[in-house]
Amino acid sequence: TLTLSSGINAEYGGRLWSEGIFMAPRPARKTKSVDALKNCDNDAHVVLSVAKLFWLERKNKKAREWFVKAVKLDPDHGDTWAAYYKFTLAHGTEQELQILVDKCVQADPKHGERWCKLRKAIENWRSDGNVELMLKTCAKQLPELR
Numbered sequence: 721t722l723t724l725s726s727g728i729n730a731e732y733g734g735r736l737w738s739e740g741i742f743m744a745p746r747p748a749r750k751t752k753s754v755d756a757l758k759n760c761d762n763d764a765h766v767v768l769s770v771a772k773l774f775w776l777e778r779k780n781k782k783a784r785e786w787f788v789k790a791v792k793l794d795p796d797h798g799d800t801w802a803a804y805y806k807f808t809l810a811h812g813t814e815q816e817l818q819i820l821v822d823k824c825v826q827a828d829p830k831h832g833e834r835w836c837k838l839r840k841a842i843e844n845w846r847s848d849g850n851v852e853l854m855l856k857t858c859a860k861q862l863p864e865l866r
Contacts, residue, residue, distance in 0.1 A: 734763025741769045749773055764794035768803060776865050780811045795827035798835025802858035809859065825851045834858050 737756035744752040753773055756766045771786030787804040794800060801824045808820050828851055829835060838844060838858050 734760040734765040737763070738765040738769040741766075741773065762793060764790050764797055764800055767793055768800050771807075772803065772865055775807055780807075783807060784811075791823070791827070794831075796829050797832045798829035798839075798854065798858060799832030799862075801827070801829055801855055802832070802835065802862055805855050806859040806862055821852050821855060824855050832858075834861060 734756075737752075737760050741749055741752045741756055750773070753766075753770050757770065760766045767786055767790040771783050771790055774780075774783035774786055784807070787800075787807055790800045791797075791804055801820075805817070805820055805824070808817050812820075830839075835854065835858055838854055838861070844854070844857075
């Protein structure tokens with residue numbers, strides 16, 4: 721069997737490490753995130769998972785810093801923007817929300833598991849790629865963190 725600690729750094733390594741963080745028992749997540757960062761420090765999926773981990777721990781300032789890192793690493797990943805939007809909706813100001821939306825519209829993301837499903841859904845074809853609408857809808861569809 722292949723485990724996450726066996727040095728997976730291929731195309732999907734960051735995604736696997738990211739999933740591994742939240743599959744670990746709650747007390748082991750911090751250690752798992754450190755391992756993930758050691759192996760895939762420049763992977764947006766891993767950085768996003770670390771941001772979510774800080775959010776769960778109510779360390780909002782650190783969470784915001786890691787969300788910013790995640791969108792800078794991969795501005796084309798809509799799921800990351802949606803998670804950041806959801807976080808800012810809960811812990812930010814209207815001004816911060818508007819700045820985030822403007823940056824997302826400028827980045828015009830095209831990738832992300834949920835983002836792509838939403839963009840390609842028939843009911844969204846008439847939105848002509850309205851990024852702000854996609855961002856808000858995608859954020860609403862994200863599951864609650866546990």
